Amino acid sequence: MLAIAEYVVRGALSGAIYALLAVPMSLMFVTVRTIDFAVGAYALIAAAVCWSVGGALGLAAGLGAAMACAAFMAIIFLALKRLGCEDHIIYALASFGLATALASLVLWWWGTQAFVRDAFSDPWSVGGIRLAPQGVINFALILLLVGALHLLIQHTSLGRMMRAAAANQTGAALASIPVQGIQVGTYLAGGLLGGLAGLLVLYSAGLDFTAPLGLTLSGFGAAIIFGIGSPLRGFFGGLAMGIAQALAAGYASAMVAGMVPFLFVLLVLTTSRFGEEALAGGRP
Amino acid sequence: MIKSITRRVVLAAAVAGLAAPALAQGADRGPVKLGAVLSLSGPAAVFGIPERDAIQAVLKQMHSTTPDGRRIDLVLVDDKSNPTEAARAVSQVINNDQVVAIIGPSTGSGILAAGPIAQRLKVPLLGPAGTLAITDPKNEFYPWVFRVAPSDIVDIRVILRDMAKSKTKKVGIFYQEDAYGKTGVDEAKIFGPTIGLNVVDTVSAPYTATDLTAQATKLRNAGVEAVFLQVSISALGSSFLKAARQVGLDVPIYANAGLAQRSFAENTGPEAEGLRVLSIGNIPFDPVGGEVELAKMLQAEGKVPQGWGELVGTNALMAAVAAIDAQKGKEITGESMRDTLETLCNFKAYARGKACFAKDKHDGWGEDALVITELRNKQLKTLD
Numbered sequence: 001m002l003a004i005a006e007y008v009v010r011g012a013l014s015g016a017i018y019a020l021l022a023v024p025m026s027l028m029f030v031t032v033r034t035i036d037f038a039v040g041a042y043a044l045i046a047a048a049v050c051w052s053v054g055g056a057l058g059l060a061a062g063l064g065a066a067m068a069c070a071a072f073m074a075i076i077f078l079a080l081k082r083l084g085c086e087d088h089i090i091y092a093l094a095s096f097g098l099a100t101a102l103a104s105l106v107l108w109w110w111g112t113q114a115f116v117r118d119a120f121s122d123p124w125s126v127g128g129i130r131l132a133p134q135g136v137i138n139f140a141l142i143l144l145l146v147g148a149l150h151l152l153i154q155h156t157s158l159g160r161m162m163r164a165a166a167a168n169q170t171g172a173a174l175a176s177i178p179v180q181g182i183q184v185g186t187y188l189a190g191g192l193l194g195g196l197a198g199l200l201v202l203y204s205a206g207l208d209f210t211a212p213l214g215l216t217l218s219g220f221g222a223a224i225i226f227g228i229g230s231p232l233r234g235f236f237g238g239l240a241m242g243i244a245q246a247l248a249a250g251y252a253s254a255m256v257a258g259m260v261p262f263l264f265v266l267l268v269l270t271t272s273r274f275g276e277e278a279l280a281g282g283r284p
Numbered sequence: 285m286i287k288s289i290t291r292r293v294v295l296a297a298a299v300a301g302l303a304a305p306a307l308a309q310g311a312d313r314g315p316v317k318l319g320a321v322l323s324l325s326g327p328a329a330v331f332g333i334p335e336r337d338a339i340q341a342v343l344k345q346m347h348s349t350t351p352d353g354r355r356i357d358l359v360l361v362d363d364k365s366n367p368t369e370a371a372r373a374v375s376q377v378i379n380n381d382q383v384v385a386i387i388g389p390s391t392g393s394g395i396l397a398a399g400p401i402a403q404r405l406k407v408p409l410l411g412p413a414g415t416l417a418i419t420d421p422k423n424e425f426y427p428w429v430f431r432v433a434p435s436d437i438v439d440i441r442v443i444l445r446d447m448a449k450s451k452t453k454k455v456g457i458f459y460q461e462d463a464y465g466k467t468g469v470d471e472a473k474i475f476g477p478t479i480g481l482n483v484v485d486t487v488s489a490p491y492t493a494t495d496l497t498a499q500a501t502k503l504r505n506a507g508v509e510a511v512f513l514q515v516s517i518s519a520l521g522s523s524f525l526k527a528a529r530q531v532g533l534d535v536p537i538y539a540n541a542g543l544a545q546r547s548f549a550e551n552t553g554p555e556a557e558g559l560r561v562l563s564i565g566n567i568p569f570d571p572v573g574g575e576v577e578l579a580k581m582l583q584a585e586g587k588v589p590q591g592w593g594e595l596v597g598t599n600a601l602m603a604a605v606a607a608i609d610a611q612k613g614k615e616i617t618g619e620s621m622r623d624t625l626e627t628l629c630n631f632k633a634y635a636r637g638k639a640c641f642a643k644d645k646h647d648g649w650g651e652d653a654l655v656i657t658e659l660r661n662k663q664l665k666t667l668d
Contacts, residue, residue, distance in 0.1 A: 003505060006501060007498055007501065010495070010497045010498050010501065011498065013495070013497075014494060014495030014497070014498075017494055017495070104325060107325060107329055111333070111547065112329055112330040112333065112518070112545075112547055112590075113518065113547035113548075113550075113551050114518045114519035114521075114522050114547065114548065114551050114552075115519075115551070116519075116522050116523075116526070116551055116552065116553065118526075118553050121554075123529075123530050123531075123532075130530060130531055130532050131530070132497070132526075132530045135495075135497075201494050204494070204495065205493075205494050205495050205496065205519075205523040205526060205527070206519050206522050206523050206526070207494070207519055208517065208518065208519035209329075210326070210327045210491055210492065210517065210519070211492055211494075211519070213492065214490065214491065214492020214493075214494075215492065215494070217492075218492075218494070242495075245498065246497075246498035247498075249487060249489075249498035249499050249502060250498050250501065250502050255488075257487070257488060258461050258488060258489070258490055
């Protein structure tokens with residue numbers, strides 16, 4: 001029984017990172033009706049810059065670099081709009097292109113090395129389970145952040161404006177809502193959250209230039225599993241994916257453990273009402 | 285005056301007559317084009333970039349000319365660590381650039397994808413990969429693929445034999461989810477019991493896993509006495525070592541050659557101290573013989589030796605150079621290169637060990653190219 005509990009706890013701690021990556025995707029879908037596939041690349045850039053600079057300044061520099069990349073994506077988004085592009089798939093593909101370019105930039109500048117930092121040397125023992133302090137801190141931080149964002153979107157005027165901008169851009173603009181400003185702000189928030197995820201991974205397991213695609217797909221899986229329209233659902237989606245991965249690693253044969261979490265996502269999407277809503281792009 | 289002009293014309297004609305054979309020989313001995321299809325981006329760039337750097341450094345040192353005076357033109361293409369791209373690139377350098385041999389592709393899956401094309405267009409591949417299947421005699425394209433590194437089976441046998449020297453009996457394996465990882469775990473399960481090692485559990489992860497504590501927990505719960513890592517992604521290796529420390533998996537850990545990289549050694553924390561890693565030579569930290577020479581060439585180009593990528597890349601180049609010079613005075617084609625490669629033995633290369641190819645032996649390098657190293661103070665030290 002303790003063994004199962006240990007896998008569940010470990011899965012929840014690792015799933016929190018997926019949850020943090022899912023949040024900017026949900027936000028983007030709520031406001032712009034597209035997906036920013038460069039979120040994983042923002043995480044990589046933040047980790048690489050923080051690793052190079054080091055210390056508290058490194059954390060700030062990492063987040064700044066990630067936001068600068070997100071600002072560049074926002075400029076691409078605005079340029080495409082200026083050119084008359086209203087197809088949200090094109091915005092998503094543009095972000096995918098930016099992610100590839102950022103991964104290549106990291107490969108060119110930093111090479112193939114892994115970016116890893118340690119903040120704590122000794123694990124904590126909680127109920128007989130040895131846990132990395134960084135994992136526990138990650139979980140608490142992400143829980144607070146997701147809760148705050150949920151309140152922001154559901155219970156503040158800014159959140160109402162964001163949702164209105166997504167539901168009906170023309171109507172929102174006529175109601176004096178700065179639609180474009182909200183959209184650009186959402187891209188920047190994506191950079192901030194993606195960058196934060198990168199810093200947490202840097203101090204947890206570490207990452208290298210190959211990480212962006214995997215991080216993005218994990219975040220996307222977490223975002224859609226219980227419905228993409230809510231960061232809170234994204235949080236629980238991340239936890240569910242992390243726990244499914246940990247249980248699969250612990251109890252399934254190594255031959256099939258890798259596919260179990262994705263089968264789990266497929267199962268939820270095809271059998272639950274959340275799945276229908278996610279596929280339809282429904283919002284809460 | 286006329287007499288003087290006549291004498292000059294006669295002299296010029298005589299000089300031209302003497303020069304003519306030389307000019308004709310020069311025309312025959314035009315540059316030989318070699319292709320290099322390497323992984324310069326994507327996950328396998330860890331090895332592809334050092335392969336490229338070393339090939340370029342050696343060519344520069346040789347003034348792009350073989351010892352016998354034959355000029356070499358290198359055509360370099362990135363296969364993006366993608367087998368489809370590798371096959372396309374091999375086709376491109378043969379059809380468009382008329383190369384007579386190809387260094388690469390960098391990965392085993394790339395070589396397997398490009399093998400049928402090499403066979404159809406009759407140009408040999410010099411593959412710097414350990415993947416067993418690339419030189420399987422059952423392949424229809426077997427005559428056209430030559431391996432310039434020890435095979436995965438040789439690697440695994442050497443590292444497991446080192447593990448068996450201790451009193452370890454119960455081994456756990458962590459491997460990455462790809463052909464490299466799967467081949468390693470399969471061979472370890474076959475070879476381990478023959479030397480008293482019982483593989484009691486195996487765990488795996490994709491390249492991009494961000495947390496490996498569940499995998500480390502499973503091996504800890506299985507009561508393993510040692511762990512064997514079959515991974516080539518340094519982030520995955522360092523992540524597993526951190527996870528092992530976090531969950532209390534305090535047993536000796538051994539790693540295959542995938543982790544014998546400067547970036548891995550220098551960027552892992554204290555949890556990696558004492559890790560035993562197999563390597564093809566040890567050019568970054570303990571170079572000997574030809575490795576010292578190659579390290580100097582790289583440093584002259586402002587490059588820092590990264591691992592064994594440099595050695596296997598230059599193994600391929602030096603095999604091609606030896607094959608070109610062995611065909612002195614003959615027309616060089618893909619077929620003549622293939623035929624000559626099968627006769628090469630003990631030619632100059634920078635890696636350790638004696639390299640030999642034959643008609644029924646397309647694996648050029650063996651156990652004598654390998655060393656066991658131990659990670660100490662962020663350096664891989666060669667063990668005696």
